[in-house]
Amino acid sequence: MVTLVIKRIGFMIFTMIIVSLILFLLLETELTGDPAARVLGQFSNEEQRELWREQHGYNQPVMVRYVKWLGNFATGDLGESIRFKGPVADVMLPRLWNTAILGFWTFAIMIPLSLTLGVLSGMREGSMLDRSISVFGILTTSVPEFASAVFFSALFVFGLKWLPGTSSMSGGFEFRQLILPVMVLVVYDFGYVARMTRASMAEVMTSQYIRTAVLKGLPYKSVIVKHALRNALIAPFTVIMLQINWLLSGVIVVEFFFAYKGFGALILEASLNNDIALLEACAMVAVFVAVATQTLADIGYTFLNPRIRFS
C-alpha cells in the first residue's frame, strides 16, 4: 500500500514535469513560431520584438530559461497576465472558485442519478428497463454540450421563459443562473457513468455469492442492498473520479456558452488573446487537477478493493 502511494505520487510529479516541458516548448520557444510576435501581435516590428526579448530574458539559452521558469512556477510566481493587467494568480483564483461551485453541483446531481440508473439496469441485464436506460444514455451522450445548451435555452429560456439565458452573475451570485449550465453538464456526463455502473453491477450479479444469497432465500432487495452494491460500486468510484478530467473539458464549452466567469472560460480567453503566462498557468492547474484525481482514483480503488489490497 505504502509503496503504491509513493510510486503513484512519484509518477504524478514526473508527469507534471514532462507536461511543463511540453508546455514550455510549445508556448515559449521558437518551435511553433516567434513568441515575441505572438505576444506583441503580427504588426509589431523587429526592433520592438528584440526589445521585448531583451526585457523578458528571451535571449538566454532555452535550458536556462526553462529552469528559471519552472523555479518561478514552483515558488508561486506565475507571472503577469497581459489581458487582465495583473498577477496571474489573482486572476485565476476567483475563477477556479466559480468553477468549483459549478463542478460541485454537477457532481451532486450526476452521481446519485447515474448510480441509481446504472444499478437499476445492471440488476436485471437485458430487461426492458435496462435497454431503455442504455438507449437513453446513448441519446444524451450523442448531443454535444453546445447543442444541448442550445436546445435547453430554446426550451427553458425562449420558450417557457423560466430561466435566465446567461450566467454571468453580474448582479451577484444567483442560483437560478446555475441551473442551465449544471443541467447541460449532467445530461452529457451521466450516460457514461451509468453505463460503467451497469457493467460492474451486471458482473457482480452473475457471481457465485449472489447466486448463493438468492438460493438461500434472502429477499431480493436485501441481496441487492447488502451484498451486490458493496462490490458493484467499487469500479464506478474510479470512473467518477476520472470524470473530473472530462468535466474540465465540458466546463470550457458551458462557461463560454452561458458567459459564466469560471476557469474554463478563462483558459479559452487566454488562448484567444495569446496571454501566454495565463494560458501556461491555467493549463498547469488543469493538468494538475486531472493527474491528482487520477492518482487519488488509483489509490482509492486499491484501498476499497480488498482483493487487490491484500494480494
Add this chain to the structure above:
Amino acid sequence: MSTTATTTQMPSAGYGAALWRALKSFGLLRESWVGMVGAFLVLFWVMVAILAPLIATFDPNSSIQPFAKPGMVAAKGGTFWLGTDHIGRDILSRIVWGSRTVLIYAPLATISAYTVGILMGLLAGYRRGWVDDVLSRLADIILSFPVLVLYIIIIATIGASGINIIIAITFASSPGIMRIVRGLVLDLRNRDYVAAAQTRGESDWKVMLVEILPNARGPLIVDACLRLGYVIITIGVLGFLGLGLPPPDPDWGGMVNETRQMAMAFPHMTLFPCIAISSLILGFNLLADGLREISLRD
C-alpha cells in the same frame, strides 16, 4: 522466391473473404433495431453529403436575404426552407454543404489517429521491453491532459486550419487507440499462428500487420465507430469555440458560434445545425452499440 509469390497472393484472397465477412456482419445488423436506426442515420447524412449539389437550393456562402424565417419565399425565387442567417445565407444549403465538411474531416482525422495509434500499439505490445515502457508512459502523459485543454493549446500555437485540426486530433486520440491495440496484441501474440509465422521467419512487421492486426479488428471496428462520433463532437466543439475551420465555408459548429447571439430572436439559426450534428453523432453511437451487441452474441 516462391514464398514471396504465395504470400503476395494470400492477402488478396484473405481480403476478399474478410470483405465478405464484413458485409455479412453488417447484414446481421437487422437483428438489432438500435444498430439499424444508427446505420440509417449515418447513411442518410452520407447521401446528403454526396448529393449536396443537388439538394442545396442556394449557394452556401452567398448572402441573399438576411433574417428570413423558415419557409419564407426568396425575392428572386426559391424557398428558404430553414430560413437564412444574419448575413443572409440559406441555412439548409449551409447544413447540406456542412455535412461534406464534417464527413471529410472526421474520417480523415480518425484514420490518421488510427494509423499512428495502431503502429504504436503494435510496437508496444509486440516488442515489449523499453519500447513498451516509453510508449506507454508517453500515452499516460498525453491522456492525463483534459482533452479540450490540449486541443486549445495545440490550436492556439499552430493555428486553426483543416490540417491542424487533423494533427491535433491525431495527437490527442492516438494514445487511447494505442492502449486498446496494445492490450489486444498482448493477448494475441502468444497464439499458435503467430508462433508459426515467427518460425517461418517472417519479419516482425509482417507478423504484426498480417497475422496480428486482422485478428484484432473486431473491438477496433466498434471503437472506431464510437471514436468517429467523438471526433465529430470535437470538430463541432472547436468550431463552436471559434477554433475550428476558418470561415466562410460552412461548418456546423461554426454556424452555431456565429449566430448564437441572435438565438433569442431567431432560434432557427442555431437550432437546425445543432439537430444536424446531434443526429449524425447519434447515428455513429447507435451503430457502434448495435455492432457491439452483435459481436458479443457470437
